[in-house]
Amino acid sequence: xxxxxxxxxxxxxxxxxxxxxxxxxxxxxxxxxxxxxxxxxxxxxxxxxxxxxxxxxxxxxxxxxxxxxxxxxxxxxxxxxxxxxxxxxxxxxxxxxxxxxxxxxxxxxxxxxxxxxxxxxxxxxxxxxxxxxxxxxxxxxxxxxxxxxxxxxxxxxxxxxxxxxxxxxxxxxxxxxxxxxxxxxxxxxxxxxxxxxxxxxxxxxxxxxxxxxxxxxxxxxxxxxxxxxxxxxxxxxxxxxxxxxxxxxxxxxxxxxxxxxxxxxxxxxxxxxxxxxxxxxxxxxxxxxxxxxxxxxxxxxxxxxxxxxxxxxxxxxxxxxxxxxxxxxxxxxxxxxxxxxxxxxxxxxxxxxxxxxxxxxxxxxxxxxxxxxxxxxxxx
Amino acid sequence: xxxxxxxxxxxxxxxxxxxxxxxxxxxxxxxxxxxxxxxxxxxxxxxxxxxxxxxxxxxxxxxxxxxxxxxxxxxxxxxxxxxxxxxxxxxxxxxxxxxxxxxxxxxxxxxxxxxxxxxxxxxxxxxxxxxxxxxxxxxxxxxxxxxxxxxxxxxxxxxxxxxxxxxxxxxxxxxxxxxxxxxxxxxxxxxxxxxxxxxxxxxxxxxxxxxxxxxxxxxxxxxxxxxxxxxxxxxxxxxxxxxxxxxxxxxxxxxxxxxxxxxxxxxxxxxxxxxxxxxxxxxxxxxxxxxxxxxxxxxxxxxxxxxxxxxxxxxxxxxxxxxxxxxxxxxxxxxxxxxxxxxxxxxxxxxxxxxxxxxxxxxxxxxxxxxxxxxxxxxx
Numbered sequence: 001x002x003x004x005x006x007x008x009x010x011x012x013x014x015x016x017x018x019x020x021x022x023x024x025x026x027x028x029x030x031x032x033x034x035x036x037x038x039x040x041x042x043x044x045x046x047x048x049x050x051x052x053x054x055x056x057x058x059x060x061x062x063x064x065x066x067x068x069x070x071x072x073x074x075x076x077x078x079x080x081x082x083x084x085x086x087x088x089x090x091x092x093x094x095x096x097x098x099x100x101x102x103x104x105x106x107x108x109x110x111x112x113x114x115x116x117x118x119x120x121x122x123x124x125x126x127x128x129x130x131x132x133x134x135x136x137x138x139x140x141x142x143x144x145x146x147x148x149x150x151x152x153x154x155x156x157x158x159x160x161x162x163x164x165x166x167x168x169x170x171x172x173x174x175x176x177x178x179x180x181x182x183x184x185x186x187x188x189x190x191x192x193x194x195x196x197x198x199x200x201x202x203x204x205x206x207x208x209x210x211x212x213x214x215x216x217x218x219x220x221x222x223x224x225x226x227x228x229x230x231x232x233x234x235x236x237x238x239x240x241x242x243x244x245x246x247x248x249x250x251x252x253x254x255x256x257x258x259x260x261x262x263x264x265x266x267x268x269x270x271x272x273x274x275x276x277x278x279x280x281x282x283x284x285x286x287x288x289x290x291x292x293x294x295x296x297x298x299x300x301x302x303x304x305x306x307x308x309x310x311x312x313x314x315x316x317x318x319x320x321x322x323x324x325x326x327x328x329x330x331x332x333x334x335x336x337x338x339x340x341x342x343x344x345x346x347x348x349x350x351x352x353x354x355x356x357x358x359x360x361x362x363x364x365x366x367x368x369x370x371x372x373x374x375x376x377x378x379x380x
Numbered sequence: 381x382x383x384x385x386x387x388x389x390x391x392x393x394x395x396x397x398x399x400x401x402x403x404x405x406x407x408x409x410x411x412x413x414x415x416x417x418x419x420x421x422x423x424x425x426x427x428x429x430x431x432x433x434x435x436x437x438x439x440x441x442x443x444x445x446x447x448x449x450x451x452x453x454x455x456x457x458x459x460x461x462x463x464x465x466x467x468x469x470x471x472x473x474x475x476x477x478x479x480x481x482x483x484x485x486x487x488x489x490x491x492x493x494x495x496x497x498x499x500x501x502x503x504x505x506x507x508x509x510x511x512x513x514x515x516x517x518x519x520x521x522x523x524x525x526x527x528x529x530x531x532x533x534x535x536x537x538x539x540x541x542x543x544x545x546x547x548x549x550x551x552x553x554x555x556x557x558x559x560x561x562x563x564x565x566x567x568x569x570x571x572x573x574x575x576x577x578x579x580x581x582x583x584x585x586x587x588x589x590x591x592x593x594x595x596x597x598x599x600x601x602x603x604x605x606x607x608x609x610x611x612x613x614x615x616x617x618x619x620x621x622x623x624x625x626x627x628x629x630x631x632x633x634x635x636x637x638x639x640x641x642x643x644x645x646x647x648x649x650x651x652x653x654x655x656x657x658x659x660x661x662x663x664x665x666x667x668x669x670x671x672x673x674x675x676x677x678x679x680x681x682x683x684x685x686x687x688x689x690x691x692x693x694x695x696x697x698x699x700x701x702x703x704x705x706x707x708x709x710x711x712x713x714x715x716x717x718x719x720x721x722x723x724x725x726x727x728x729x730x731x732x733x734x735x736x737x738x739x740x741x742x743x744x745x746x747x748x749x750x751x752x753x754x755x756x757x758x759x760x
Contacts, residue, residue: 031549032521034521039730044521049522075554078551078552080588080592081589082589085614085637092639094638096643141415141419141429143421144421168466171458171460173458174455208462209618210618234470234617235618236590242589242591259471259475260473263640263647264647267640296475297475349415350419354418
């Protein structure tokens with residue numbers, strides 16, 4: 001009875017007239033023993049192996065919805081990310097009307113997964129940037145020669161950007177093979193850093209087959225990259241976090257292929273829980289997400305909940321940077337700084353290409369707008 | 381211009397009044413170059429690096445929806461599963477009103493991904509079972525001692541089941557550590573096979589951290605397991621297929637954590653495309669899915685489309701078994717055989733525990749019902 005338990009809050013919108021208790025119990029069974037209730041061995045109930053309903057709170061929605069808190073034994077999920085996700089939202093992902101709105105792991109679980117290795121303070125220390133958001137961009141488009149991508153990065157770095165990541169579509173294509181691209185870009189950034197005396201960090205995209213990703217991580221590390229961009233749902237929810245930790249690389253997460261969680265308030269996980277809470281627990285130093293008002297459909301509230309999940313108190317884990325992106329422009333910098341505050345990695349991608357053909361000019365304009373906005377905010 | 385291209389049909393339900401062409405072009409750009417249209421280098425359009433709209437077909441829905449066929453250069457996705465998914469449904473997963481309803485890869489892509497290694501014919505040959513569906517079960521519940529799980533498996537095997545898989549919640553928990561569980565279960569099945577002269581195959585669940593899964597595969601292989609159960613979205617869409625191929629193991633896929641694709645006809649992928657077409661192309665010999673009429677919400681039509689995607693002609697790839705599951709019972713065997721026909725791995729899980737405390741008795745009842753249904757179907 002005393003095995004430690006972690007807690008998940010499911011927002012349930014029942015799609016049949018059974019009482020809410022029956023829906024909640026379905027989850028308790030489906031995510032653990034997965035057998036008819038009357039077949040569950042008596043000892044299983046006593047030992048708490050079945051999920052346990054801790055509270056049911058009506059929300060007064062129409063149709064009626066409820067926040068149901070369910071606890072699970074930690075030793076069912078172990079310290080492995082796939083196992084945790086399997087318990088949180090495995091088979092029930094295929095049922096309707098279940099949304100994860102809160103996840104509370106135990107201190108031991110948080111310690112085992114470990115959270116960000118660098119975090120906001122570590123990245124700021126290494127960039128020597130304080131008192132303003134980070135100026136971040138994505139290098140694109142796919143299909144340019146690696147030489148040309150490196151030229152753009154050199155210019156962005158000379159112009160003062162803090163963080164450059166690969167566009168997530170840059171994988172290992174023959175027009176910019178992974179190793180050539182990463183080596184040339186890091187080289188161009190090193191040269192610019194040497195000229196300016198400033199620091200720009202580069203996060204190459206890590207993706208590919210199971211047998212490719214570790215070699216990519218090792219290569220990025222050997223080239224002196226500060227971090228890596230990983231797409232957890234494409235290469236495996238554990239894979240990128242695990243390898244980045246092994247090779248001592250900072251982690252920026254990308255939301256590609258996650259979006260089906262977010263279309264409907266009745267299904268999936270909230271952006272805050274998947275891209276914020278969980279990715280941070282797993283090790284995200286920076287979490288990229290599509291900002292409200294861009295090309296995507298997150299609401300302002302969802303974005304702020306996500307930012308809070310990255311930065312708020314969480315059992316001693318380091319905070320990480322939220323990185324609003326997806327259709328952002330230099331004109332929006334002021335509003336974004338007002339909205340997200342200082343500890344943010346503001347990401348402007350394609351709009352820098354549009355602003356000027358010279359990447360140094362675009363970068364300088366971005367940085368100027370950012371510093372002005374941050375200074376304006378700092379003054380009364 | 382002559383680079384080979386593959387084709388995807390997106391069902392688009394526009395959520396703003398722009399013309400359908402604009403929505404379709406959004407996808408072409410978002411999934412490739414991901415920059416403002418007027419920044420795309422002219423050579424990129426000419427080289428076909430941007431996705432290309434091949435056709436737009438109004439469906440007459442309300443609100444208006446359209447089937448839009450878009451082609452992409454194969455060398456953008458390469459032969460890596462994460463890259464292919466990134467192009468098919470990466471960032472656009474976070475936009476609304478886009479559903480993948482068809483995917484047509486090129487012959488070279490199909491050859492590179494390879495499809496099922498064993499397929500229906502290979503599994504039948506090795507089981508020596510012809511002319512009827514396979515009798516399949518899941519060993520459960522989580523939390524029993526490995527010894528007890530092995531006892532159940534021995535009984536199921538004596539009773540004549542063809543295929544036994546782990547319940548997908550059985551990972552590497554201390555009450556049934558992976559190696560102990562797999563060794564004991566395979567041993568019990570070997571003993572039963574020796575007694576009956578029949579063949580039962582065992583598929584242990586492979587999940588865990590990046591650094592654990594390969595050792596699990598190697599262990600399953602060393603114990604003589606015929607195949608493995610893999611959860612592609614939990615361990616990485618490529619991981620399990622890649623390793624099973626490396627170790628010569630048959631692949632059964634599990635749909636855990638995939639369900640957010642299926643809640644709404646306007647978002648995600650259809651079950652047929654994700655659990656059928658793609659999983660088969662990636663290597664699924666058997667694809668488990670939640671049958672209509674059980675605890676989950678797939679419709680009969682969705683289930684049959686999925687079965688067709690597993691078994692239909694697909695550029696010379698072997699067909700695989702669809703495996704309807706999720707709340708099936710012995711009473712439903714006749715209806716399931718009528719509905720799915722012979723080349724099906726009928727999966728009854730918890731209901732066997734409910735049928736009798738003696739697994740051999742339950743298995744025999746299942747097999748008897750299956751043989752009767754198959755014989756009835758064979759006769760005029």
